[in-house]
Amino acid sequence: MPTQQLEQIDSVTLSVVNNAFVNVCREMGTAMMRTSYSPIFNEGLDFSCMMFNTRGDLIGQAEFCPTMLGSCQYAMKWMLDEVGLDAFGPGDVYIHNDPYRGQNHLPEHLVVKAVFWEGKPWGFVGNVAHVGEVGGMAPGSFAADATEVYQEGLRLPPIKIMDGGEYVRDLWKVILSNHRTPKTSWGDYHAMIGSLHVAEARVLELLEKYGGDFLSAASDQLLDYSERFMRAEIAEMPDGVYYAQDCMEDDGITDKPYWMRLKLTIKGDEAICDWLDSDDQARGPINATFVVTAASCYSGFLHVISDDIPINSGAYRPIRIVTRPGSLVNVKHPGPSVGGNTETHPHIQNVVLRALAGAVPDRISAAEGASSCNFLFGGFHPEYGDYYTNYHIEGSGWGGTVDHDGNDVLCPNNGNCRNTPVEILETKYPFVVSEYRIRNDSAGAGRFRGGLASSRVFRVTAPEITINALFDRTKTQGPGIFGGEPGTSSGIFIKKKGDTEFRRFSEVFGTVSDSKFTRVIVTEGDEIMLNSAGAGGYGNPLERARDLVEEDLRQGFISRDAAVKSYGYQG
C-alpha cells in the first residue's frame, strides 16, 4: 500500500483498518486476562485496552468497560500535555492513576507505550486496569468512609515506569511498598505492560502493511466518520430540553442523599449535557470525577444509537459537557472519589438515559440496579500465610426496554465486567459461598420487566477477615419508566456465628452507614449476605403478555402474590 495515499480512503478499507484496530485491542485483552494474577482481571475483566493517536484521541478499542473507554482519552491527552510527546522514547512505559487528571478513580491505572515508526511515535497503545490493591486506609483500596484522596491509596501523576525497556526500580519500590499485596501488583502490572508489548507488535505489523502515513490518515478519517455518524444520529432526535435526576442514598459519612441532575439540550446535531443543578460534592467517596460524568454521557448516547458506529473520540465530539468543579459530578481535589465510579457512574448513566427518554422513548431502558455491590476483604490466609485482598462485585438487574425484559444479574453496564466463579473465590480466599441464587420478586414489574437481582452468602473460614463495603440503592430503588415499577433495593447483612438471623451492619458493628463502611472485622463462622438490586420495569405491567407472566411464575422469578398484585394475573 503506498504511503502517500492520503486522499479519502474508501469505506471498505476504512472498515478493514477499524477492525484491525479492534483486533489489536482484543488480543491485548486476551494477553491481559491470561497473564494477570488477580481474579478482578482474569475473571472479572475489569480492564480496557485501547489505541491512541499522537494527539491523545482514542482511535481503537474493543468490548471492554465503557467507563474506561469514555474517559481514557482525557487521561491520555492530560499525559501528553503534561509530559509532552518528546518525553516518550522506544521501550518507555508511562503509568498514571490520578483521578483529577483523567482517571475514573484511584485504583484505575493507565499504562501507555508509544509505537515508533520511522524513528518517531506513530501512536500509543494503552491499558486501563483496576488494580485491586493500591494502599490507603482500607484493604482493597475501597475506603467507603474516606474523606480525602490521600486515604484512598497511592496517587501517581503521569510518570515513567519502564525506561527504554528497563525497570525504573526506585519507582517500582515506592509503588510496591505502598500496596498491601506487592506480589500480586507486580504480576498485574506486568500483565498490563505485557499486553502493550503484544499490541505494539501487532501495530507494527499494520504499519509494515499499510505504512505510517496511510494508517494515520485512516485513523483520522475514522474519527471524522464517527463524528458524522453521531451527529446524524443526534440530528434525528427531536430538538428540545430534557431533564432527569437521581440520587446517591448517602456518602458513608453523612446520612443524607446527594443528587445529580441533568438538563439535556438537543439542538441540531449536537447535545449539551448540563449538570450545573447537581448537589455540591460529598465528604465521602461517592463523588464522580469529571471523566466519569463525561463517560456516562458518551455511554448513554451510545446506548440509544445504532451500534454500527466505530467507537472512538470522534463519536464523542458532538456531545458537550458542562459541570461545576466541586460538585457530585465533578470532584475537586482533594475530595475522595473511589465509589464515584462504580456506584455514582451507573446512576449518572441512568439519568442520561432518563433524560433521553424524552427524545427517544423507544430506545432507552428503565434504571438498572446501579450498584456494583463492592465487597472487599483482606487478611492473612490461614493456609497460604500470605496477606491477600480481593475486590468482589455482584451483578444486578438491568432495566426493562420497549421490547425486552432487562438482563438478570449482570454487573452495571458502565462496567461490563464479569462475576467471579464460586470455585475461584473459594480456592483463593478463606470463604465458603453457602448460597448463590436469583432473588425472586426483585425485578420491577412492567410490560417488560426489569432484570432480576442476586443473593449470595459468604461464610468465613479464617480466624478473622477485614471487610469493606460500598453499596448504593439499599434505601432507594431503580425507578421504572412509562408506568413500570421500581426494582428492589440491594443490601449487605451480617449473621454472627450463633445468631439465627441476618442483621444490618449498623446494628451489629455501629457503622454510620449500612451500605458504606470499612475495616469491619468478621470472624470464623460469621456469614455475610450480599443482595444486589433489581432493575426498573418499562411500561404498564398490566400490559405484560400473559404467557410471559406465566413463564416467570414457572421459573420462580415472581411469586403468585406478585403476579396478582403487579400484573393483575388471574390464572
Added chain:
Amino acid sequence: MSRWIENDAQWYEQRMVHCAACGRLIAKHFLIADVAGERTTFCGEGCEQIYRDYVLTERGRDYQRPADVMEQYRELMVP
C-alpha cells in the same frame, strides 16, 4: 480575543485550574479569554464557544441552583 498560556506552576506545586465551561481540571496549557469583561479560563476553543453560546445565555456566569430544584426536575422529567 483568546490566547493560550502555560500553567507556570513549578513541578512540585499543585496549582489547580479548572475550565469555566466543562469544569475539568486543566493539565498544562489553557486558553484565556475575555468574556463579557472578565478574564475566563478554558481547556480549549470548543469550551470557550459553549460558554459564550450556552452557559452565559442559559445559566449566567454565577449560576446558583434554585431552592426548589428537585421539585422542578420532578415535574419536567418523563414519568
